[in-house]
Amino acid sequence: MAEQISVSQISKYIGQEVTIKGWVYNRTDKGKLCFLLVRDGSGFIQCVAFKGDLQPETFDLLTHLPQESAVIVTGAVREDKRAPGIPGGYELGVKQIEIVQEAGLDYPMSLKDHGPDFALDHRHLWIRMQSQWAILRVRAVVMAATRAWLDSNGFFEMSAPILTPAAAEGTTTLFETEYFDEGKAYLAQTGQLYNEANIFAFGKVYCFGPTFRAEKSKTRRHLTEFWMLEPEIAFCDLGGLMEVEEGLITHIAQTVLRDCAAELKFLGRDVSKLENVTGAFPRMSYDDAAKYLIDLYEKETDSERKELLKFEWGMDFGAPHEAELTKLHDKPLFVYGYPSAVKAFYMEPWPGRPEVCKSVDLLAPEGYGEICGGSERISDHDALLARIHKEGLPEEAFKWYLELRKYGSVPHSGFGMGVERVVAWICGIEHIREAIPFPRTIKRVYP
RNA sequence: UCCUCGAUAGCUCAAUCGGCAGAGCGAGCGGCUGUUAACCGCUAGGUUCCAGGUUCGAGACCUGGUCGAGGAGCCA
Structure with a gap:
């Protein structure tokens, strides 16, 4: 029975057979080779399956696994610079996979960019x-x-x-x-x-x-x-x-x-x-900050920026003022x-x-x-x-x-x-x- | 409350002067033994935010509305 580990601890298990419980983040098929990027909450790790190493039906299942399917993967840990993930640089050679739930095909999140409205709704x-x-x-x-x-x-x-x-x-x-x-x-x-x-x-x-x-x-x-x-x-x-x-x-x-x-x-x-x-x-006193900002305001030539930088003693700083001060x-x-x-x-x-x-x-x-x-x-x-x-x-x-x-x-x-x-x-x-x-x-x- | 910008396929976007609704991704099928948001081929996928208006013809122009984003003010 392989030891169940978390991805964040992966570097301690090189050469050992381990089990990871997680979800399929991304899948790439390459003919007789299949890459699964699996996340387990603690990190992301690439799991690699060769057709020849598995039962044909198991391999077929793998290459059709929808994104976000819940899986339990067992295999040997190896170091490989090519392996993506967080931390990355390690991968699992798949020996066995159990599908806990096959996710629906209509998972809405893409690995590409989303607009803020869509992302926040999801x-x-x-x-x-x-x-x-x-x-x-x-x-x-x-x-x-x-x-x-x-x-x-x-x-x-x-x-x-x-x-x-x-x-x-x-x-x-x-x-x-x-x-x-x-x-x-x-x-x-x-x-x-x-x-x-x-x-x-x-x-x-x-x-x-x-x-x-x-x-x-x-x-x-x-x-x-x-x-x-x-x-x-x-x-x-x-x-x-x-x-x-x-x-x-x-x-x-x-x-x-x-x-x-x-x-x-x-x-x-x-x-x-x-x-x-x-x-x-x-440390800077408000008085000195005000002097600096007033000077900056007076020197500004762009009218739009000048309006934003408008300042006199007694005002609270706006976001543009704070930004200028932190640049110092x-x-x-x-x-x-x-x-x-x-x-x-x-x-x-x-x-x-x-x-x-x-x-x-x-x-x-x-x-x-x-x-x-x-x-x-x-x-x-x-x-x-x-x-x-x-x-x-x-x-x-x-x-x-x-x-x-x-x-x-x-x-x-x-x-x-x-x-x-x-x-x-x-x-x-x-x-x-x-x-x-x-x-x-x-x-x-x-x- | 004010200013600016935006809304088109599941997602991100394009559509020239107002003239056939498009691409990439995602999805399905097929191919590939090292992919890095893979790649290649095929397939499916549309109330162009809503309601009016102008026009032979509107995704595009006009009026009104809805929703969202960025910023100001206020604050952490």
């Missing part, structure tokens, strides 16, 4: 394709690396509620639902306020889960449901926060480089760009000290400059833009209350949040990291809808 099948498989494997490693780094650096995962009573960040649009006799409840757009309660019990915490924004954003950087990591740290200032982000992002990038080499290679990612993601990241470095870039007016109400003002707050965004290189946004939080009760009033937020809804400032308040900081944006950047893909198994966009809740 997302339940699209995820089987090599490109999507590779991206989602990277996503899983990004998420595991995120938890691993935080867990080994003294953080505790504290799940935040998804059904929440009110807007956390004011103006942003919320998904609304009926909640028994209590009136309306809303899908969480952040777990941060709950994290701030948790740090006073656990010191360093994070929540990691789906968040929801009913914004009508229709760009390659937006989903209505996306996964966000939100660490929050007691006794931590803005500088300390940036060190945490550096440590985490470095660990994520280096872990993916180590564990997803085959996936990155398949995606055609230039890994030298990711190898740069280590150590201290460059080959590492992620911190931009800190944004105008308070464009940031959330809970951010600590800069000492001596109340128009600026102790916030920091982390911009991914190569034009990918914001992947993390965070700040030092207001720790003083009266200052926070004043900000709530100024923003016109309902004081009653923030009663418990304000109370945190009465019993042992300390300087504290936190940030949010958009998982899909990180995955899109690491994989080098165009659109974050491919960085989540089943994307939710303004125009799509199916499948």
Whole structure:
């Protein structure tokens, strides 16, 4: 009885007879020779059958196997540079094949390109394709690396509620639902306020889960449901926060480089760009960034681009501005000290400059833009209350949040990291809808 | 909410000035002992997004609509 193995472990079994359980990804007949590219979830491997090695009826069955048929293949592993697959370079000489299910002939996914509408309508099948498989494997490693780094650096995962009573960040649009006799409840757009309660019990915490924004954003950087990591740290200032982000992002990038080499290679990612993601990241003040952007705007001669680059102090960066800033470095870039007016109400003002707050965004290189946004939080009760009033937020809804400032308040900081944006950047893909198994966009809740 | 672009075979697309609805892939059959999204031959496959209009004649032009994509704003 041959040992059942996974394709990802194939290199350890050269010369041995093994069994692989999976699905036919592609088939090529060549007369007395038949190639099956079989995927098993862990990778893709070429299985080669010679007519002379098998019963005639078995070989005939093989050459008529529809794409996506479920199979159990047994054969000897050998190294062959010609063999395609992920990792590739190994193949199985078929000795025996059992067909678990012969797939229907009308499988709609082609190995060639699909348009976004068709691909997304068939997302339940699209995820089987090599490109999507590779991206989602990277996503899983990004998420595991995120938890691993935080867990080994003294953080505790504290799940935040998804059904929440009110807007956390004011103006942003919320998904609304009926909640028994209590009136309306809303899908969480952040777990941060709950994290701030948790740090006073656990010191360093994070929540990691789906968040929801009913914004009508229709760009390659937006989903209505996306996964966000939100660490929050007691006794931590803005500088300390940036060190945490550096440590985490470095660990994520280096872990993916180590564990997803085959996936990155398949995606055609230039890994030298990711190898740069280590150590201290460059830091730039909002003031300096604004000067740079204004200069760029004034020098731009193309009228269309000039309109996009339009900038003055006090504005938040648009995607074109972020792209320009990230071109300055080959590492992620911190931009800190944004105008308070464009940031959330809970951010600590800069000492001596109340128009600026102790916030920091982390911009991914190569034009990918914001992947993390965070700040030092207001720790003083009266200052926070004043900000709530100024923003016109309902004081009653923030009663418990304000109370945190009465019993042992300390300087504290936190940030949010958009998982899909990180995955899109690491994989080098165009659109974050491919960085989540089943994307939710303004125009799509199916499948 | 605004701007731009698009919708033709299962998929990706072509169709010149308004004049017979086309190709590649996929599917079926046949051929080939090293294919890499194989290749070669044959076969099947169409409500040209919908509703009107102009015209001898509309996939193409006009009006209205539907759906999608990219971007802006907002944000992670």
